[in-house]
Amino acid sequence: MSRTHIDHREICAFAEARINLPREKANEYRAQAARLREKLEGYVSDHPDFSLKKMLISGSLAKGTALRSLNDIDVACYISGAEAPHEIKALLDYLAEKLRKAFPNFSPEQVKPQTYSVTVSFRGSGLDVDIVPILYDNDPQWYGNLVSQDDGHLLKTSIPLHLSFTKKRKTAHPNDFAQVVRLAKAWAKQMKAEREGFRFKSFMIELIFSHLSDLGHSFSDYPEALQSFFTFIAKSGLREKIIFEDCYKASTVGSFTEPMQIIDPVNAANNVSCLYTKAQIDMIVEAALDAGDAIDAALLAPTKGETVYYWQKIFGSSFQG
Numbered sequence: 529m530s531r532t533h534i535d536h537r538e539i540c541a542f543a544e545a546r547i548n549l550p551r552e553k554a555n556e557y558r559a560q561a562a563r564l565r566e567k568l569e570g571y572v573s574d575h576p577d578f579s580l581k582k583m584l585i586s587g588s589l590a591k592g593t594a595l596r597s598l599n600d601i602d603v604a605c606y607i608s609g610a611e612a613p614h615e616i617k618a619l620l621d622y623l624a625e626k627l628r629k630a631f632p633n634f635s636p637e638q639v640k641p642q643t644y645s646v647t648v649s650f651r652g653s654g655l656d657v658d659i660v661p662i663l664y665d666n667d668p669q670w671y672g673n674l675v676s677q678d679d680g681h682l683l684k685t686s687i688p689l690h691l692s693f694t695k696k697r698k699t700a701h702p703n704d705f706a707q708v709v710r711l712a713k714a715w716a717k718q719m720k721a722e723r724e725g726f727r728f729k730s731f732m733i734e735l736i737f738s739h740l741s742d743l744g745h746s747f748s749d750y751p752e753a754l755q756s757f758f759t760f761i762a763k764s765g766l767r768e769k770i771i772f773e774d775c776y777k778a779s780t781v782g783s784f785t786e787p788m789q790i791i792d793p794v795n796a797a798n799n800v801s802c803l804y805t806k807a808q809i810d811m812i813v814e815a816a817l818d819a820g821d822a823i824d825a826a827l828l829a830p831t832k833g834e835t836v837y838y839w840q841k842i843f844g845s846s847f848q849g
Contacts, residue, residue, distance in 0.1 A: 533832035534839060534849045539750040543707060546846050547714045549594040560650055561585045561601050561657060564631070571630040579609035580626050581664060584687045588713075588730060591694045592706040595713055600647075600656040604687045606664040606672055614663065616680050620646055623661045644680050662687070671794075678803055689794040693774050694734065697741045704747035709737050711750060712757055718844045719815045728812050732801055735790050736760065739770045754842075755823050761816035766801075766809050 565583040572578050587602030588594040605623060613619045620641040627639050627646060638649045648657040663682065664672035669689060673682040698705045716728040737747075740756055747753040771778045772793040781796045787806050792798035819842050826838035836849040 531827060533829075533835040534826065536748075536750050538849055539711070539839075540707070542843070542847055542849075543711055543714075543750075546843075547595060547710050548707075549589075549596050549598050553598075554589065554592075554594065557589055557598070557601055557655060558585065560655060561589075561603055564603070564648065564657060568630050578626070578630070579607050579612055580605060580623075580630060581608045582606040582670070583659070584691075586660075586687050586690070590691055591734070592698065593694075593709045593713065593730070593734060595710060595717070597717070599654075600658050603657050603659045604662050604674070605646075605659045606662045606670070608664045608666065612663060614682070616644070616675060617641075619661055619663075619675065620644075623659065627659065644675050644677050683798060684795050685792070685798075686794050689775055693738070693772070693793045696774070697738045700741055701747045704750075704753065705737065705741065708747045708750060708753045708757070709734050711754060712737070715754075715819060715842050718842070721844075723811065723815065725808070726811055726815065727804075727808060729800070732790055735770060735772075735793070735800065738772065738793075742772070751823055751827065755820060758816040758820035758823070761813055762820055765813055 561583075562585075565585075568580055568583050572580065582605075584590075584604045584606075585601065586604045589598065589601050605627075607619075607623065607626075613622055624639050624641045624646045627648065628634065628636065631639070631648075634648065638651070640647050640649070642658070645658045645660045648659060649655075650657070660675055660677065662672040662674045662685070664670070667686075669686050671684060671686045671689075674685045675681075676683045712733045713730050716726075716730070716733060719726045719728070736757060740760060741747070745753070745756050766788045769781075769784075769789040769791070771781050771791050775794045776796045781791055784799045784802070786799055786802045786804070788801040788804050788809050789799050790801045792800050822838045822841040826835050829835040829838060832849060836847065839847050839849065
């Protein structure tokens with residue numbers, strides 16, 4: 529059988545060589561973001577009335593699910609104060625102005641407002657830090673109103689609670705949760721390159737694996753873990769409502785009209801998949817069906833060449849077994 533050609537060990541080696549952000553790069557990026565945070569904290573301690581209260585690394589780097597292709601970091605910036613504007617463009621201009629005061633050594637072109645964030649560029653590494661404002665009113669669990677990267681509306685969230693949510697699943701699968709998420713994200717990236725109009729947000733991939741974790745799935749065998757992910761998508765058609773009870777009771781989740789419903793684990797009123805159309809959902813399901821068939825074929829293929837061929841349908845030509 530083909531597990532003699534490609535098995536968990538080979539998938540793991542491929543991930544280390546081609547998918548995962550190298551540890552030294554991740555540490556370098558975290559250190560750069562930490563320096564920004566430390567400078568801000570020092571400035572805030574000297575200016576207690578300053579409206580920028582806290583910066584937290586968020587996104588894939590903070591969760592340990594970043595891909596090798598990462599070239600920017602997401603950082604949440606908590607803003608407190610009645611004078612902070614609530615209109616998006618004005619808020620971003622306000623944030624950029626405050627950041628320039630907090631970091632006077634940065635030139636103006638290194639701190640640039642974007643559509644929904646402010647980008648701080650490091651000249652040495654070429655790394656961009658995308659700073660997303662969160663309007664904050666001293667909530668003890670760090671809830672605030674985030675500027676959504678999807679469409680710019682203000683969205684209730686808590687970055688520490690999100691990180692705690694992911695940490696709980698990583699603790700349940702200490703060697704495997706982050707890795708299977710990265711593998712699935714690499715598959716989605718490959719599908720985006722191959723299939724026009726394909727989209728599948730990384731956060732949704734993380735939440736599906738979190739759901740599978742809560743259902744008791746094991747991720748210790750990567751071919752089987754990926755197959756469980758694709759099988760869930762295929763069988764559910766992504767029409768099954770996914771709810772987590774880490775921060776609220778399922779009974780508090782309201783009804784939604786969107787075809788796909790993956791509910792934010794820290795905000796019962798937010799459907800993170802609300803912008804996906806039926807056509808986009810069907811495209812994800814079709815790609816998952818194809819991927820599941822490819823894994824089945826790979827596990828039955830009699831030669832290594834055929835096995836590699838089927839795994840390349842999932843990860844592209846860079847996969848060589």
